[in-house]
Amino acid sequence: MRVFRADETTAPRRVHAASARVAGTAAALFLAALVLAALRWHAAPGTSVASVDERPSPVAVDTPPAALPAPAVDDRQPRPLAGNPAPPYPPDALRDGVQGRVIARLSVDADGTVSAARIDWHDGPPHRALDQAVLETVRGWHFEPAMRDGHAVDSVVRVPVDFSTGR
Numbered sequence: 001m002r003v004f005r006a007d008e009t010t011a012p013r014r015v016h017a018a019s020a021r022v023a024g025t026a027a028a029l030f031l032a033a034l035v036l037a038a039l040r041w042h043a044a045p046g047t048s049v050a051s052v053d054e055r056p057s058p059v060a061v062d063t064p065p066a067a068l069p070a071p072a073v074d075d076r077q078p079r080p081l082a083g084n085p086a087p088p089y090p091p092d093a094l095r096d097g098v099q100g101r102v103i104a105r106l107s108v109d110a111d112g113t114v115s116a117a118r119i120d121w122h123d124g125p126p127h128r129a130l131d132q133a134v135l136e137t138v139r140g141w142h143f144e145p146a147m148r149d150g151h152a153v154d155s156v157v158r159v160p161v162d163f164s165t166g167r
Contacts, residue, residue, distance in 0.1 A: 074150050078108045078143040078157050087137035087161050090129035097165055100124035102134050104159045110152040112143040120158055134161050 101123035107116040117139050119131045138159055146155035 074147050076147050078112070078146045078155050080159070081112075081142045081144065084141040085137060087133045089163055090133050093127055093129045093133075093163065094165060098127045098130065099164050100127070100130070100162075102130050102161050102163070104134050104138050104161065106138055106141070106157050106159060108143045108145060108155050108157055110145050110154050112145045112152075114139050114141055114143075115154075130163055 101121075102119060103121040105118050105120040106114050109115045117135050119126070119135065138161075143157070145152035147153070
């Protein structure tokens with residue numbers, strides 16, 4: 001059996017206690033640094049690093065609020081009128097069970113008439129009869145014209161038309 005001397009048995013405890021004190025002190029310093037950083041951030045929002053005593057100076061605005069441009073409230077896209085007819089389902093496409101969505105791209109003049117129309121996209125394979133039905137119908141449509149800064153302007157609009165047999 002080994003006999004320990006007094007300095008042998010207490011030395012490890014002293015080292016452990018000293019390292020615990022150092023770790024506790026380091027943790028306290030770290031926590032204090034976090035609190036100080038939070039106080040600096042909170043005391044001067046909008047600045048990256050400022051001391052607690054520094055306060056941001058007020059920003060001078062040279063332009064009076066009345067001189068700022070007001071947002072335009074009457075800007076809008078063209079809107080189709082309620083009386084515009086829906087494109088008819090071509091009988092041969094209906095008989096063949098052809099279905100899908102056709103999107104037409106329309107140029108709408110400032111007076112609300114359609115000046116040009118073309119097929120922009122198909123859901124599925126193109127079908128000539130569906131395309132013709134859409135184009136012939138939408139070329140006769142009328143719109144409330146698009147508005148910019150209170151004035152009617154030329155615009156472009158995409159119109160989706162769905163063809164479904166219901167089967």
